[in-house]
Amino acid sequence: MKLVVVSAGLSVPSSTRLLADRLAAAVDRQTPVDIRVVELRDLAVEIAHNFTNGFPGRALAEALDAVTEADGLIVVTPVFSASYSGLFKSFFDVLDKDALAGKPVLIAATGGSARHSLVLDHALRPLFSYLRAVVVPTGVYAASEDWGAEGLPERIDRGAGELVRLMGAGTAPETAVVPEPDGSPPKSAGPDREARADGGSTRGGAVTRSHGFQVIPFEDQLAALDG
Amino acid sequence: MQFGIFSVGDVTMDPTTGRTPSERERIKAMVAIALKAEEVGLDVFATGEHHNPPFVPSSPTTMLGYIAARTERLILSTSTTLITTNDPVKIAEDFAMLQQLADGRVDLMMGRGNTGPVYPWFGQDIRQGINLAIENYALLHRLWREDVVDWEGRFRTPLQGFTSTPRPLDGVPPFVWHGSIRSPEIAEQAAYYGDGFFHNNIFWPADHTKRMVELYRERYAHYGHGTAEQAIVGLGGQVFMRKNSQDAVREFRPYFDNAPVYGHGPSLEDFTDQTPLTVGSPQQVIEKTLAFREYAGDYQRQLFLMDHAGLPLKTVLEQLDMLGEQVVPVLREEFAKNRPANVPDAPTHQSLLAAGEARKVAEEVSEEVDVA
Incomplete structure (x- = not known):
């Protein structure tokens, strides 16, 4: 099974990437998966150009394909200004809007303190609900203090377990629907x-x-x- | 194979001088460019259709009729005619009139248009874009082929006993291309009717163009119009040339960097690497254009975008001289090489007329055989 991890951390090394790797490893412990990590930092320029050009560059196109074809997805963003980072959102803005339909997604975020932990449920969950992904019940938030406290490993394992169960159920449908440039729904040929x-x-x-x-x-x- | 140019008709400030042409200047420039196209031996001039600034060509048949009167050979076309927001009845009438005046030197390319507000301005809903294209064209197709039409549909008032006048010249409707960048429904539509499919690839990577053209070819064969290789394909292109490629890059860069479509976005280098845009010597243009065949197969029509982003008329005319003298003759020769004999040319009024007469003769013969 293919697990794709989207990490929007910007620094190197990054605690966002650290959390992403811990989540991916937890999934892999429970069921062997092929892990592909998409570092949005490396795609930042191509993502910006996708907005101005209308098409993705080569590396971005490959990352978008990998996400579209994944059996499960882990998405991790740092909290910027009370929400996901702009880069994180931009990646999902250039992704085909049907690409995540029915796909199991584990949401996660990092921040300097625990005060922003509801970003998972107030920002990430609605975004992925809109994209018609199946978001697992447990989201994992890691503040700086969590890296030296109890509880984070258990939440990681719980979220990973929920993702594994959904991936096993094979809910990811065939996707790759072509979007309309005019914003019209690509599925317009009738309800049947x-x-x-x-x-x-x-x-x-x-x-x-x-x-x-x-x-x-x-x-x-x-x-x-x-x- | 046909070679020509297509114009968007944008009124854009020349970034090197800060000067913006008037609408009148731009309209007259488009005409001068069309006349130049004929002079340098190109086959096709196509104008866009837009209903918002900074574009001038809202009334393509008016412009094309004027150009028709001043040219002898040039095929007049569109890129595109909005099949979604125009009344198909008016398209049938306007283009039949143009076709009569131009002695058949007319074809047209259907497109949906992607400017959201144009739909409501013309009483339509952009969410119905594909459905409008399908229904309106189905009506247009009948209006040019049936003298009296009774019709009822979802988007337009019904017609009872309607005859679109003038009738198409010699009873032969203008050939139709369907232009689309990423809608498989339109490739399917073109294939269904046996019409041409134009992929405006100028802002797109080759791989995407390849998949769209392959889809159209496969469906063209599916509907029994011929083999996949015989499907009628057109492609876009975008070039800026100087004798030395460094000069071309230096001169074109400010236009690229400030162009309304891609300015302030990707670098010229990235864009030429990933899309059909060629900025360089005529030889580089030849090489890049010839490579289109590798992913689109042997095709019928190549249109170049030459006059946008504020390039002054004088420069555009120089570009057309180079295109006509140094590029297209070589392309004609090279594209003809290894082209299978059964790959047809793009249909023209003459070829469609001849095919129609041949079909009539064949039918009469078979009827006589039946009687005997």
Whole structure:
């Protein structure tokens, strides 16, 4: 199974990355996974250019693909100005909005003190709910003091265990839907489209995949307008 | 293979002089550029359609009709015609009129438009973009092929006993391209009708263009219009040339750095590395353009963007001289090499007319055989 870890830490070494690695190791202890770490720091310039160009550079495209294809995701951000960092948000802004649909995600954050720990539930959880990810119940927040206190390893193991159980359930669906440049929903061919994807077509057409795109036969697109 | 240029029609300040042309100047410049295209031996001039500043071409058939009167050979086209927010009835009428006036030297490219407010300004909803493109084009397709149309749809008032006039020249509708950058639905639409598919790849990495074109080719074959290799593909391109590539880079950089589309974003070097943009010598332009075939297959139409980002008219005309004299002749020769004989050229009015007559003869023969 593929586990992708997105870390938005900026310093080297970074406590955000440290937490990310501890979470990934905890998952790996419970079930062997292929771990891929995406360091957003290394992608910062390409992420900014994605906003101005409209397409990702090579390294960013590869990271976005890895996230899209992951069976599970661990996301870790430092707390900046009472929320996730701008870089962290920007990465998920350039990710296809359907890429995380149904994907198990463990959210985590680091901060200088415990006063910001609700950032997990007030900022990260709504973001990933919007992206239709399945966020595990336990989020892991690590303040500086936690690295020398009791409780953090247990929370790490609990969150990791919850993620492992969801990854095992195989909830990650096929994704890679092409977004519309105009912001229109890419799924606009009618409410029966999902049924047809399962082979339940009444018109003889079938949604197929080709070259990474979802193809709806033209007759079906046309017929959906008559409904 | 056809070579030409497409213009966005932006009114942009020249960053090296601080001067912004008037709308009139820009409109006249577009005409001068089109006339130059014919003069230097290019095949196609296409204008964009926009309904917001800083763009001038809101009325493409007016401009193209004027250019038609002043040219002999040039094919007049669009990049793109908004199939979402224009009334398909008016598109049918306007382009049939243009086609009659231009003696058939007309085709057009359908596009959805990605400027959000244009939809409500024309009474439409951007969330229906794909559906509008599908329904409106289905109607347009019929209006050019059936003399009397009864029609009812979701987005437009119904038609009873409607005849779009003038009828297409010689009964042959203008050839249609469908332009899309990332919507597989549009590649599918183009394939379904056996129309052309234009991938405006100028801001996109090759891998993405390759996948979109392959999808269109595969579906074109699926719908029985020919083999995948015979599908009608067009690509964009964007070049700035000087004899020495360093001079080209030095001269173009301020335009690149301040261009409305990508200015203040990526570096010129990154952009030329990752997209079809070529800034360099004519030889570099030739090499990069020839490489398009490696990922798009043998294709039919190559359009270059030459006149944007505030480049002065004089410079653009110099660029077109170089394009026509030093680049396109070599491209014609090289693209013809190893091109399979069964890969067709882009359809023209003459070729469509001939194909239609051949089909009619074949049908008559088969009817006679049936009678006998």
